[in-house]
Amino acid sequence: MHQEIKELFTCITNLVEAYRDMGFDPPPIRSEEIAHTEKDAGENNKPSPALYVSDSLKALEASIGNCRLCKLHNQRRHLVFGEGNQKATLVFVGEGPGVDEDLSGLPFVGEAGKLLTRIIENGMGLSREDVYICNVVKCHPPKNRDPEEDEIENCMPFLKKQISIIKPKVICALGRIAGRAMLGESFKITRDRGKWFSFMDIPVLATYHPAYVLRYPTAKRQVWDDVKEIMKHLGLEVKNG
């Protein structure tokens, strides 16, 4: 029964969001009244009175729930919401979950993810827990194809909400798809990586996607330049030049 209520809540929330995106202004849903999570339900399945306020990532994740806004939900195993620090000063945005992420429900855990983790840990001297990592689309596109326009359009409100909750100092767009989704169609990764742009009034710098670097290791040099630029912007010490 609790599961049914959660799904109903998700449908209502998605509908309200869809209306908002179409420019309507529906009556506000007081998410602090209805946003329960699995954890809140407790072992004995009783909803607890401890509820999430609407400006937390957990409440947002609960409200996205079992999203079926686009066709990507058909084949996904897990919706990959994102993970990391809600107070992160740096957010990494990739394009969409791969196979490993679809299986685990966590972003950037496959080979490209391992490289991103090395960049964060060895390059920046941070940990994955210090930053926030997510994707433009939250569900795995079959056969690792690029996410399609309608899929990106449906999912962007979720990314925007994540960003508005975290309010990072810098967003690092990983690759062409993330760059275009946030910065517009004229964005070109080869021309525009390493430059500062703005998304939701937050500075954005795009670099090559780690999967691209695995294929073309010579791109490492440019990625390291971009990482250093981000570190400078965040006031972090840059080692090795």
Ligand code: URA
């Ligand atoms: N590639 C992405 O863009 N995102 C992931 O989460 C994993 C691989």
